[in-house]
Amino acid sequence: MTPSKNSATRWSDGTLGLLTHGYAWLPNRMRGTIDGTVRTRLLGRPTIALRGPEAVAFFYDEKHVVRAGALPDPVLDTLFGQGAVHTLDGDRHRIRKAMFVTLLQDGTGVATLGGHVSWRWREAMPRRRGDSVVLFDEAAGVLAQAVCDWAGVPLSDAGVARLARDCTAMVDGFATPGPRHLRARQARRRQEVAMAALITEIRRAPEAETKQTALETVAWHREAGGNLLDVHTAAVELLNIIRPTVAVAWFAAFAAHALHRWPHHRNLLRSDPDDTYATAFAHEVRRFYPFAPFVSGLAAQDLTWRGEDVAKDTLVLLDLYGQNHDATLFEHPYRFDPDRFDPQRFSVPEGPDSPLLVHLVPQGGGDPTSGHRCPGEDITVTALATIAGELARMEYDVPAQDLTIPLSRMPTRPRSGFELRPSPDAPRK
Numbered sequence: 001m002t003p004s005k006n007s008a009t010r011w012s013d014g015t016l017g018l019l020t021h022g023y024a025w026l027p028n029r030m031r032g033t034i035d036g037t038v039r040t041r042l043l044g045r046p047t048i049a050l051r052g053p054e055a056v057a058f059f060y061d062e063k064h065v066v067r068a069g070a071l072p073d074p075v076l077d078t079l080f081g082q083g084a085v086h087t088l089d090g091d092r093h094r095i096r097k098a099m100f101v102t103l104l105q106d107g108t109g110v111a112t113l114g115g116h117v118s119w120r121w122r123e124a125m126p127r128r129r130g131d132s133v134v135l136f137d138e139a140a141g142v143l144a145q146a147v148c149d150w151a152g153v154p155l156s157d158a159g160v161a162r163l164a165r166d167c168t169a170m171v172d173g174f175a176t177p178g179p180r181h182l183r184a185r186q187a188r189r190r191q192e193v194a195m196a197a198l199i200t201e202i203r204r205a206p207e208a209e210t211k212q213t214a215l216e217t218v219a220w221h222r223e224a225g226g227n228l229l230d231v232h233t234a235a236v237e238l239l240n241i242i243r244p245t246v247a248v249a250w251f252a253a254f255a256a257h258a259l260h261r262w263p264h265h266r267n268l269l270r271s272d273p274d275d276t277y278a279t280a281f282a283h284e285v286r287r288f289y290p291f292a293p294f295v296s297g298l299a300a301q302d303l304t305w306r307g308e309d310v311a312k313d314t315l316v317l318l319d320l321y322g323q324n325h326d327a328t329l330f331e332h333p334y335r336f337d338p339d340r341f342d343p344q345r346f347s348v349p350e351g352p353d354s355p356l357l358v359h360l361v362p363q364g365g366g367d368p369t370s371g372h373r374c375p376g377e378d379i380t381v382t383a384l385a386t387i388a389g390e391l392a393r394m395e396y397d398v399p400a401q402d403l404t405i406p407l408s409r410m411p412t413r414p415r416s417g418f419e420l421r422p423s424p425d426a427p428r429k
Helices: 015-031 053-059 073-080 090-104 107-128 135-151 157-172 179-203 214-219 231-246 248-261 264-270 276-288 320-324 377-393
Strands: 038-042 045-050 294-299 303-305 308-310 315-319 419-422
Touching: 015 038, 015 045, 015 315, 015 320, 045 053, 053 315, 073 157, 073 179, 073 231, 090 107, 090 214, 090 231, 107 135, 107 377, 107 419, 135 157, 135 214, 135 231, 135 248, 135 377, 157 179, 157 231, 179 214, 179 231, 214 231, 231 248, 231 377, 248 264, 248 276, 248 377, 264 276, 264 377, 276 320, 276 377, 294 320, 315 320
Parallel strands: 045 315
Antiparallel strands: 038 045, 294 315, 303 308
């Protein structure tokens, strides 16, 4: 397949630019295009980057883009794990994905996890009154304990603390070379061994007819041929439930940052009787603040995108951060405004197909039940809304600190992790 005219000048390698500019790299490149399409190379590989609703539909069509072979080993060895559902396509992906959908999109189960988050938060914070707390670290510990409670993972307090540190290390180091990446690899190895031991222990007992916990569900999951997952892959997938839940700590730090910058949201959250505003606030945190810069796949065959040829095996990127800040999709995109996601204000239905949410892609797009969109978004939103409400009801001081959020760092967060000091004697409001 022949590249389109004048494309050669656009195919210079962008790896250094990505490492230097982080989240801003792709949106900056797209500003210089007519149709929001960028051609470049990453690590020498021909790459095309897309954005917008049409691009989401194109990207999540398996006839166009596949995942097998798209994720490099450094990402698999840190963030997702070798053999993870993210690397599968077709029937293998749908069967594995069904396990996650059953666990992570059940309304009762999601609400139960939210209850665990609230309980663990209220248990942890009174112990911290009068002391300085780095919210990012504290939230990671609370989320790790809550998801272990919910998933039936029997860990000691010390084990949960190690899990929280290791899960944040996996996320923190996947997109960068150097010491952070090395820590991420070591953390994944430790936790894969620990989760494999739990899977092995579960399988020593007879298989129960009804799986009561996420741990049991993953341990006894069977693939298309009826075989159990091998122990390592089962451990990887158990971590793919736990790790993203702990990663809500990034959003928790952003929520605190938003409440500090725009404190009027505290009263709105405090007077929120049915969590409608808390949910809208959570969506806006996910839209406004940087988390995943893009998602990637490989062209499944020779394709055409907006009149341009895309050769088979070209790396295809979907620009998430840029789409979430696209002024043609979100009015005043650099204004923090949870009201844009209030279904009551706009008299529209709730849910992932709501017109308020259809363009929102902080964790990818498409259909979470059958496609590659993260099935854990409901858990992310519930956990984040819960923490935002708890923060709004707390009385705390924010000491002087560096709250800048560097876009050159991926994943990023406030440099200080957001330090706060719970008031020693203040009652909850």
